[in-house]
Amino acid sequence: LPIVAIVGRPNVGKSTLFNRIIKSRVAIVEDEAGVTRDRIYAKAEWMGHEFILIDTGGITLESGEIEEQIKAQAEIAIDEADVIVLLGDVTSHMTNMDETIAKMLYRTKKPVILAVNKADNPEQRTDIYDFYSLGFGDPIPVSGSHGTGIGDLLDAVVGEFGDKANQHEDDAIRFSVIGRPNVGKSSIVNAILGEQRVIVADMEGTTRDAIDTSFTHDGQKYTIVDTAGIRRRGKVYEKTEKYSVLRAVSAIENSDLTLLVLDASTGIREQDKHVAGYAHDAGRGVIIVVNKWDLPEKDAHSMKQFEQTIRQEFQYLDYAPIIFVSAKTGQRIPDILNLVDEVHENQTRRIQSSVLNDLLLEATRITPTPLVNGKRLRIYYMTQVAINPPTFVVFVNDPELLHFSYKRFLINQLRQNFDFKGTPIKILARKRK
């Protein structure tokens, strides 16, 4: 997905605009510690174009002057975004700081769209012309709090996407490697690449492609998404937790499936669960890779025990296979690609409607549909509407009656009858006309 970053000096209203765009009522402006912690990015949609929106103002360094903070934020936009929205504030006119940010943005070849916030009423619209001098063309007046001008802004944003959406149309399996720092992501990538004596393809195209690594193994093409993000170290902002979250989310969104790396020597930490949550939410395939398996002292039960802990801690990832590897010794590293193949096959599996409806008949016979407030759920027909993740629509008498527990029952039936290991499954209910 394309990434759109909002930059601007403090208090121009970046978070308000961000919230307005993602149509959420989450008040990042009144951020309570812990609750909206990660809400610096969100998936948004405009006119059928999906994208990831980042509020760079939410990524702050642990220490540093305002100037340094803003510099880091502008750099993140330059490094990460496909389209940058530079936001000004009409009520305080243009400031030196706006100019400083603009100067940084001159360095990028990426499209920059200039928007001026807090243009709440028509009189203010004439004041926005100050901002012309920033050199990014016509400023678009918006009001984050009133919601005006947002459509014009988003038209301009999606107008810059080009055919990015169709960029990945080669037949490579795209996977990302995510996990908290030091679990061994880079080591695993290197081990996979080294093991295969791979041909690492020339990297061309957009900047995002340039950070992906492609190779062929046994006639199958693979792309490891965002290997640069895994290897690169050094910029100040890369140490911030929110930035690593953003990296992980963007890598997941740009891949078919994800290797979630855990560290056998440290066990499971809180941060592992955050990362796992993003992988699950994105609806992509997930493989849990327990690395550094050379380190712990083991007996015949160690693997089973670790597996049980994982199942307890990551209950929502019950579909994800677990593999125990050592990037250091190379143990089971070749099996990773086999699992990637398997999961990819499963997430692109299509089941014929006739087969699905036989299954549905049998399932509803074993476990009758629930009676909710005296009304029985009736399922007339089931059909698969999408792959990756496999998505099924059931046509029912009343969608409200399909509760979570019966949905889960149907998903389990699908899993028992077909191999969907490694991929989430979605079921949607539609009212039969």
Ligand code: GDP
């Ligand atoms: P990343 O931050 O997740 O990319 O982690 P790195 O790949 O940089 O690895 C972090 C540290 O763990 C390095 O010192 C590696 O040498 C070490 N390491 C990585 N994989 C293994 C492994 O399988 N076994 C052992 N013993 N050490 C490992």
